[in-house]
Amino acid sequence: MAQVSIQDSEIDIVIGAVQSDLTSFMEEWRPIFSRYHLIIVKDPDLKEELKVAGGFNVNVYTKSDIDRVVGSSSSTVLFSGYSCRYFGYLMSRKKYIISVDDDCSLAKDNKGNMIDIVAQHVSNLTTPATPFFFNTLFDPYRKGADFVRGYPFSLRNGVACALSCGLWLNLADYDAPTQALKPGHRNYRYVDAVLTVPTRMMMPVSGINIGFDRELVGPALLPALRLAAEGKFRWETVEDIWCGMCVKVVCDHMGIGVKSGLPYVWREERGDAVESLKKEWEGVKLMEEVVPFFQSLRLSKAAVSAEQCVVEMAAAVKERLGPVDPVFARAADAMVNWIKLWKVAGSQTAVA
Numbered sequence: 001m002a003q004v005s006i007q008d009s010e011i012d013i014v015i016g017a018v019q020s021d022l023t024s025f026m027e028e029w030r031p032i033f034s035r036y037h038l039i040i041v042k043d044p045d046l047k048e049e050l051k052v053a054g055g056f057n058v059n060v061y062t063k064s065d066i067d068r069v070v071g072s073s074s075s076t077v078l079f080s081g082y083s084c085r086y087f088g089y090l091m092s093r094k095k096y097i098i099s100v101d102d103d104c105s106l107a108k109d110n111k112g113n114m115i116d117i118v119a120q121h122v123s124n125l126t127t128p129a130t131p132f133f134f135n136t137l138f139d140p141y142r143k144g145a146d147f148v149r150g151y152p153f154s155l156r157n158g159v160a161c162a163l164s165c166g167l168w169l170n171l172a173d174y175d176a177p178t179q180a181l182k183p184g185h186r187n188y189r190y191v192d193a194v195l196t197v198p199t200r201m202m203m204p205v206s207g208i209n210i211g212f213d214r215e216l217v218g219p220a221l222l223p224a225l226r227l228a229a230e231g232k233f234r235w236e237t238v239e240d241i242w243c244g245m246c247v248k249v250v251c252d253h254m255g256i257g258v259k260s261g262l263p264y265v266w267r268e269e270r271g272d273a274v275e276s277l278k279k280e281w282e283g284v285k286l287m288e289e290v291v292p293f294f295q296s297l298r299l300s301k302a303a304v305s306a307e308q309c310v311v312e313m314a315a316a317v318k319e320r321l322g323p324v325d326p327v328f329a330r331a332a333d334a335m336v337n338w339i340k341l342w343k344v345a346g347s348q349t350a351v352a
Contacts, residue, residue, distance in 0.1 A: 004126040005126070006095070006096065006122060006126060008035050008036055009037075009094075010094055010095045010096055011036050011037070011094055011095075011096045011097075011098060011118065011122070012036070012037050012038070012039050012088070012092040012094040012096070012097050012098070013033050013036050013037070013038045013039070013097075013098050013099075013100070013118070014038075014039045014040075014041070014085055014088035014089060014092065014097055014098070014099045014100075015038065015039070015040045015041070015085070015088070015099075015100060015101075015102055016041050016043065016082055016083075016084040016085030016088070016099075016101065016102065017040055017041065017042045017043060017046065017050055017084070017102055018043045018046065018081060018082060018084070018102060019046075019102055019103075020046055020048035020049065020050055020051060021051045022040065022050070022051060022052050022053070022102060023051050023052065023053045025102050025105075026052060026053035026056065027053050028105055028106060029100075029106065030053070030055075030056075031114070032106070032116055032117065032118055033056065033118075034055070034056060036057070036098075036118065037057045037058070037059070037094070038056050038057065038058040038059070039058070039059050039061070039088040039091060039092055040052060040058060040059070040060045040061070040088075041060075041061045041066075041079070041084040041085060041087045041088045042060065042061065042062045042063070042084065043079075043080060043081055043084045044062075044063035044066055044079055044080055044084065045080045045081065050062070059091070061087060061088070061091065065087075066079055066084075066087055069087075069090070069091075069341075069344075069345060069348075070087075070341060078223050078334065078337075078338075079223065081237065082101070082207065082237055082239065082240070083223040083226070083237075083239050085099055085207065086221070086222060086223040086338075089214065089218060089221055090341060090342065090345045091345065092214060092218075094214065095213065095214060095215050096121075096122065096125060096211065096212070096213060096214065097211065097212055097214050097218070098117065098118050098121050098122075098210075098211045099207060099209075099210050099211070099212075100117065100208070100209050100265060101207070101208045101209070101267075103267060103268050104168075104208065104209060104265040104266065104267055104268075105265065105266040105267075105268065106265070106266065107169045107190075107263075107264040107265050107266040109190060109192070109264075110190050110192065115262075115263050115264055115265075116263070117166060117209065117211075117263040117264075117265060118211075120164075120166070120262050120263035121164045121166065121210075121211025121263060122211065124139075124161060124164035124194055124211065124259045124262070125161050125162075125163075125164050125211055125212070125213055126161075127139070127141040127142075127158075127161065128141060128157065128158025128159060128160070128161065128257070129158055129159055129160070129161040129196040129256070129257020129258065129259055130155065130158045130159075130196045130257065131159065131196050131197065131198055131199040131251075131252070131256075131257045131258070132155055132159075132198075132199055133151060133152060133155050134196075134198055135147055135148060135151060135195075135196075136148050138193045138194060138195040138261070139193070139194040139195060139196070139259070139261075140156075141158070142194060158257070159255055159256050159257050160213070160216065160256045160257065161196075161213075161256070161257045161258070161259055162212060162213045162216040162217040162247075162251050162256045162257065162258065163205070163210065163211075163212045163213075163217060163247055163248075163251065163257075163258040163259070164210060164211040164212065164258075164259050164260075165203075165205055165206065165209075165210055165244075165258065165259065165260040165261075166208075166209035166210060166211070166261075166262065166263045166264060166265065167191075167209070167260075167261065167262070167263075167264050167265075168187065168206075168208060168209065168264060168265055168266070168267045169187055169188060169190065169264050169265070169266045169267070170186050170187065170188070170266050170267050170268070170269075171186065171187070171267040171268065171269050172185075172186075172187040172267075173206045173208055173267075175283075175284060176273050176274075176284075177284060179273035180273040180274045183273065190264060191261065192262065193261045193262065194259050194260070194261035194262050195259065195260060195261055196257050196258070196259050197248070197257075197258045197259070197260055199252045200252055200295075201248075202245060202248055202291055202294050202295055203244065203248060203258070203260065204241050204244060205240060205241065205243065205244020205245075205247065205248070206240055206241075206244075207239075207240030207243065207244075208240075208265070208267065209263070209264075209265045212247075216254075216256060216306065217247050217250055217251065217256075217306050218306065218342070219305075219306040219307045219310055219338070219339060219342045220243075220246050220247040220250040220306045220309065220310055221243055221246075221247055222243055222246065222310065222334070222335060222338040223239050223243070223334065223338070224239070224242055224243065224246070224331040224332075224334040224335045224338065225238055225239055225241075225242035225286075225290075225327065225328075225331040225334075226239060226327070226330070226331075226334075227282050227283050227327070228282060228327070237283070238283035238286065238287070241283075241287070241290075242290065242331065245290065245291075245294040246294075246310065246313060246335075248294070249294055249297055249299070249309070249313065250306050250309045250310070250313075253298075253299045253303065253309055254304075254306075254309070282327075286325065286327065289321060289324055289325070289328075290321075293316075293317075293320060293321055297313065297316060299312050299313070300312060307339050307342065307343070310335055310338070310339050311335075311336060311339055313335065314332045314333075314335035314336045315332070317329075317331060317332040317335070318332035318333075
């Protein structure tokens with residue numbers, strides 16, 4: 001399976017705006033983002049006027065746009081806070097989406113070079129993944145690497161990669177308990193590696209810095225699990241963790257791959273982990289139910305698309321997790337509603 005060549009016009013950069021002034025963020029990212037179409041979605045709870053830098057090919061969506069597409073009764077519930085990014089996924093018509101949080105800055109590699117996250121995510125997505133047998137030199141398709149002795153030749157063509165999960169320097173994506181316990185800890189360790197996550201292996205996907213093939217798995221990247229006291233800081237949410245479990249089950253079922261590693265972004269500190277701990281503790285406890293559920297979940301052969309997989313998953317969530325906590329029943333309903341929205345939005349006029 002050879003690397004696929006793609007055009008800039010096949011890529012959307014999606015940014016969820018949870019702060020009102022994006023001018024400095026956009027100026028810093030201009031060398032990378034100026035070639036691409038941007039979708040910026042303003043958090044519907046954000047009252048201040050959104051400020052964006054000029055000179056970009058950008059579509060900005062606000063609460064009025066979300067209400068128009070989704071309906072005012074459910075727009076805030078579905079798309080508030082970091083979940084506003086999912087509206088960008090919904091409105092995009094490009095094959096590939098690169099999504100980055102608005103508290104991220106450009107990072108540098110070990111040689112001091114600025115990291116082009118778009119180029120690296122695209123490289124991850126357009127070279128094969130190897131989920132069925134682990135290669136101890138990690139990604140065999142990277143320059144200077146190959147398959148090790150003993151790797152079956154029948155598996156060396158690999159499979160399509162649908163999701164690329166990037167990492168973070170400075171402020172790592174810890175949960176509130178860990179960050180509160182280690183308030184001064186920072187991640188400065190740059191690991192020059194990409195690996196395929198093995199099939200049937202779950203992982204906590206972070207929405208901070210990802211790329212994905214919208215045509216393959218777009219419907220599986222969804223806002224569903226919301227905590228009762230969900231806040232506006234990353235460690236106060238689990239929506240992306242739930243989303244990641246969903247998309248990993250879809251990828252495993254469909255025989256496609258997920259990669260983790262490069263590219264890195266630099267994350268700035270925002271919020272108070274001790275205060276956030278009071279809100280996120282619910283999510284920390286819920287993970288003890290969520291992970292075993294997804295580890296054991298198997299979909300039927302009748303589910304042959306991401307949409308069908310999500311609907312089937314939602315039924316299993318309602319049946320097996322619904323009795324455990326009402327938050328899971330609401331998540332199941334949100335998953336079904338998301339697929340309905342995806343189909344409706346897909347029939348509308350494409351974004352420029």
